[in-house]
Amino acid sequence: MKRDVYTCCCWTVLPAILFLKCKQDNRLMVASIGEINTAQILNKDITELFQKNVFQQGVVLGKEKFPNVNWDLYDQVVLRTKVNRVVEKVKTLRKNNKAKLNSFLEQDFYFPVKKPVTSSFEYLQENERKRVKEIEKERNRAVGENVKLKRQLKETDFNLDNLELQIEHFVTKSHILLRLLDIAGEKCKETLHLKRECKSWEKNYDNLSNQLDTNLDKLQDMNEQLASFGPRNISRKIRRRDQKIEKLEGIIDEKQNELGQQKVEIKSLNKTCEKNESDLDRLKKDKRSLLVKVCRMSKQQHSSKFDQIREEHLFEIQNLKADIAAKQDRILELEDLNSILDDKM
Numbered sequence: 001m002k003r004d005v006y007t008c009c010c011w012t013v014l015p016a017i018l019f020l021k022c023k024q025d026n027r028l029m030v031a032s033i034g035e036i037n038t039a040q041i042l043n044k045d046i047t048e049l050f051q052k053n054v055f056q057q058g059v060v061l062g063k064e065k066f067p068n069v070n071w072d073l074y075d076q077v078v079l080r081t082k083v084n085r086v087v088e089k090v091k092t093l094r095k096n097n098k099a100k101l102n103s104f105l106e107q108d109f110y111f112p113v114k115k116p117v118t119s120s121f122e123y124l125q126e127n128e129r130k131r132v133k134e135i136e137k138e139r140n141r142a143v144g145e146n147v148k149l150k151r152q153l154k155e156t157d158f159n160l161d162n163l164e165l166q167i168e169h170f171v172t173k174s175h176i177l178l179r180l181l182d183i184a185g186e187k188c189k190e191t192l193h194l195k196r197e198c199k200s201w202e203k204n205y206d207n208l209s210n211q212l213d214t215n216l217d218k219l220q221d222m223n224e225q226l227a228s229f230g231p232r233n234i235s236r237k238i239r240r241r242d243q244k245i246e247k248l249e250g251i252i253d254e255k256q257n258e259l260g261q262q263k264v265e266i267k268s269l270n271k272t273c274e275k276n277e278s279d280l281d282r283l284k285k286d287k288r289s290l291l292v293k294v295c296r297m298s299k300q301q302h303s304s305k306f307d308q309i310r311e312e313h314l315f316e317i318q319n320l321k322a323d324i325a326a327k328q329d330r331i332l333e334l335e336d337l338n339s340i341l342d343d344k345m
Helices: 002-033 044-051 055-065 076-096 099-105 126-228 231-302 306-344
Strands: none
Touching (some): 076 099
């Protein structure tokens, strides 16, 4: 029973071990070819030969250019497809995204190798061979799906790059549009200012037009009046003007004579006014002295001899009051006379 279990385990694990060994051999074969980056493989002489399907010439030229690479292990069909894809991608990056071009050219270029032919399945039983074939089929299908997914991933990256370029383009365009909008706003402000100035100039033009019409009407009236003037009318008007001038000259002479007389009268009145002013000052002083005397006399009424003094000076008091009244009347007359003289001057 232990022998059967051991046999079953051997037949179960052995295909997996052989499959892993095949993968390791493939990796060793890829490593044995040699390393080269994408920029080196894009030699124009080699890529043109690959694109024209002249593989042998491309291989010979590749061996001369890159002697450290083992060109005998490559798969011609897959290598041609891979090189053509690299060339197309480089063209696309040069047009759309030069920033990623350098990093892409610095990547290592891996040559596709031929699948090794092995005879390791000859000693396996039939059912295990079928099982390994199914595993190999699944692996091939997974490899195909992986290639398909890688292709889709590349397309997605390409679309993403295009979208980034479109975003940058639209961002730049939006900045330009915003700047244009600002410029349009400034131009709109300038246009509004010019419209206001235009309205003010239109108003000034209307005013000047109205003034011009008025002046033209006046000019037309003056031309009509000038046309109505003849030689006879002009001589008649000149004679009338001379008569008016002579009459006005006579009136001026009379006024000048009257003015001279008025000047003489004003001089005499000025002298009289000066005399009256001196009299007025003297009368004011007399009035002030009389008022002082009256105040003193009124204070003496409290004395015991008030009645006797009053009887003795009653006549003098009456005379002083009459004199004060007369001088007040004289002061009023002089003030009226001064006001009249001021009006004439």
